[in-house]
Amino acid sequence: NTVIILTSNLGSDIILNDLEQRRAQGTNELSDEAKHQIDLLLRSKFRPEFLNRLDEIVYYKSLTKDEMRKIVDLQLADLRSRMDEGKHLNLDVTTAAKDYIIDSAYDSVYGARPIKRFIQSRVETLIAKAIIQGRYAEGSTLTVDYDGNALVLK
Structure with missing residues (x-):
């Protein structure tokens, strides 16, 4: 098999508009109306013979905050591993910092893709500068926090 x-x-504009409204209502599922509009669009663009060969159409579902947190945790685990291997440093990231990363990096068009770049540019750069300045000795624990304005090291 x-x-x-x-x-x-196809229909991404319908999805983006619908999800924006649906998120305000506390859900990340497409409305039945949006699914219907997408079905009509599919029928107008693809021949019935092709569509009939598809067993199922799965509609886009945006990521929940919990799913985003798991992605952030995976990216941070990779960073932790590299820090441990290279400089024998430990990394702790507060919930406030993770929430800031999620809120800042998520994009309704690109989804979770910007998270890795955000962590590289904001978290890794912050850590690299501190290491270059000699603020942390081998075996130290670096704590990344959010102070209400920016990510900070403690």
């Missing part, structure tokens, strides 16, 4: 997954940006 083989599973083939096809993706398309």
Whole structure:
């Protein structure tokens, strides 16, 4: 057996508009109306013979904050590992800092993709500057926190 997954940006404007409204209502699921509009768009762009060969159409679902937190945790685990291997440094990231990363890095168009770049540019750069300045000795624990304005090291 083989599973083939096809993706398309068809209807992305419908999805973005609908999800913006739905998030305000506390959900990340597409409305039935948006799904209906996308179905109509699919039928207008693809021949019935092609659509009939598809077993299922899965609609986009935006990430929840918990899912975003898991992605941030995975990226930070990678950073922790590199810090431990290279400089034998430990990394602790507060909940406030993680929330700031999630709120700042998430993009409704690109989803979670910017998280890695955000962590590289904001967290890793902050840590690298502190290491270069000699603020932390081997075996130290660096704590990244959010002070209400920016990420800070403690």
